Amino acid sequence: MATLETTVDGIKMPNPFVIGSGPPGTNVRVIKRAFKEGWGGVIAKTVSLDASKVVNVGPRYAKLHSTDGKEVIGWENIELISDRPFEKWLDEFKECKDEYPDGVLIASIMEEFNKDAWCEITERCQEVGVDAFELNFSCPHGLPERKMGAAMGQDPDILGEVCSWVNAVSKIPVWAKMTPNVTHIEDPSRAALANGCEGIAAINTIRSVMGVDLETLRPMPTVEGYTTPGGYSSRAVKPIALRMVMEIAQLIRNEFPVPLSFRHRRGRDRSRRRRVHPPRWRYGASLYRRHEVRLWPREDDVRPAFGIHGQQRLRDLGRLQGSSSRLLHYPRRTGPHADRAQVRGESSQRSDGRQ
Numbered sequence: 001m002a003t004l005e006t007t008v009d010g011i012k013m014p015n016p017f018v019i020g021s022g023p024p025g026t027n028v029r030v031i032k033r034a035f036k037e038g039w040g041g042v043i044a045k046t047v048s049l050d051a052s053k054v055v056n057v058g059p060r061y062a063k064l065h066s067t068d069g070k071e072v073i074g075w076e077n078i079e080l081i082s083d084r085p086f087e088k089w090l091d092e093f094k095e096c097k098d099e100y101p102d103g104v105l106i107a108s109i110m111e112e113f114n115k116d117a118w119c120e121i122t123e124r125c126q127e128v129g130v131d132a133f134e135l136n137f138s139c140p141h142g143l144p145e146r147k148m149g150a151a152m153g154q155d156p157d158i159l160g161e162v163c164s165w166v167n168a169v170s171k172i173p174v175w176a177k178m179t180p181n182v183t184h185i186e187d188p189s190r191a192a193l194a195n196g197c198e199g200i201a202a203i204n205t206i207r208s209v210m211g212v213d214l215e216t217l218r219p220m221p222t223v224e225g226y227t228t229p230g231g232y233s234s235r236a237v238k239p240i241a242l243r244m245v246m247e248i249a250q251l252i253r254n255e256f257p258v259p260l261s262f263r264h265r266r267g268r269d270r271s272r273r274r275r276v277h278p279p280r281w282r283y284g285a286s287l288y289r290r291h292e293v294r295l296w297p298r299e300d301d302v303r304p305a306f307g308i309h310g311q312q313r314l315r316d317l318g319r320l321q322g323s324s325s326r327l328l329h330y331p332r333r334t335g336p337h338a339d340r341a342q343v344r345g346e347s348s349q350r351s352d353g354r355q
């Protein structure tokens with residue numbers, strides 16, 4: 001029977017469909033709902049250690065409609081990262097993994113340029129059992145005055161340093177989420193990969209101002225008569241996203257290839273190599289780790305492609321036969337990624353014994 005199962009960086013997923021960080025991952029209730037509906041994974045709404053500095057405003061969304069007004073083509077938001085307390089999030093991550101141990105839960109994290117803060121947020125999230133990290137270097141309106149989000153993602157040197165801090169303490173895969181608000185997305189992507197990240201997530205939203213309400217002459221979305229440039233998403237940005245995914249894929253192919261000898265290298269006695277040449281091995285580990293680029297599709301986009309109609313749900317995808325054969329060609333990752341714990345000579349943290 002056809003299966004949608006896929007393995008990414010050693011993480012086994014029931015299917016490759018993952019919800020991007022944002023409102024659908026804003027608390028444990030909606031995350032659990034997503035798992036119940038059959039999503040392969042959820043990237044939770046971005047969290048930081050101190051939620052008190054995050055003040056979300058309303059209204060914070062504006063839409064661009066098609067001429068007949070029936071369809072939303074573009075979507076702008078000025079929503080910041082989560083304003084819910086970090087301790088609450090830790091409880092919810094744990095509750096979620098306890099209830100859905102096979103649901104892939106990815107913590108999206110963001111901090112200021114402070115090593116202790118990045119190490120603390122990484123260690124505390126992985127203690128409660130999340131499966132991977134997405135580093136948010138990409139929110140276009142997220143606390144730039146504190147050099148967070150896209151403000152950090154636009155500076156490859158700073159981004160690379162933060163990636164090295166996180167990768168030094170993370171025992172689970174780390175993906176860096178890129179901002180499209182740069183001239184060459186290869187530059188920050190290269191810095192992330194060279195500093196140990198397994199994957200690149202692309203793209204976050206494009207800096208934008210949706211328009212002006214011609215009746216009130218106020219910019220949209222208006223908060224007490226004012227606005228600030230927000231992030232543009234939805235169908236309108238897909239061609240730009242695809243171009244950037246292509247550029248990142250080419251970067252990986254040209255500069256971070258997985259050598260054919262990868263499996264052979266994995267079989268070597270790492271602990272001995274590590275003891276004898278620690279710095280060299282660390283360098284080698286980051287070079288030979290498997291890097292991936294993923295474009296998470298929308299459910300609306302994949303439904304017709306896989307013959308899902310009407311009331312059929314995403315969770316039924318796994319039961320499809322015949323028409324879903326193309327899914328078998330979806331990049332299968334059978335675990336060439338060296339588990340971080342293994343690379344570091346520690347025992348695996350996974351309860352199911354998978355590497």
Ligand SMILES: Cc1cc2nc3c(=O)[nH]c(=O)nc-3n(C[C@H](O)[C@H](O)[C@H](O)COP(=O)(O)O)c2cc1C
Pocket residue numbers: 020021022023045046075077079080081082108136138139177203204205232233234235237238298
């Ligand atoms: C309302 C809203 C809130 C979002 N919040 C986050 C966030 O907290 N962290 C993050 O990394 N991306 C966030 N995003 C960006 C999305 O994860 C995604 O990268 C972006 O919307 C582009 O993809 P899309 O066009 O498929 O929506 C948010 C997007 C929207 C629309």
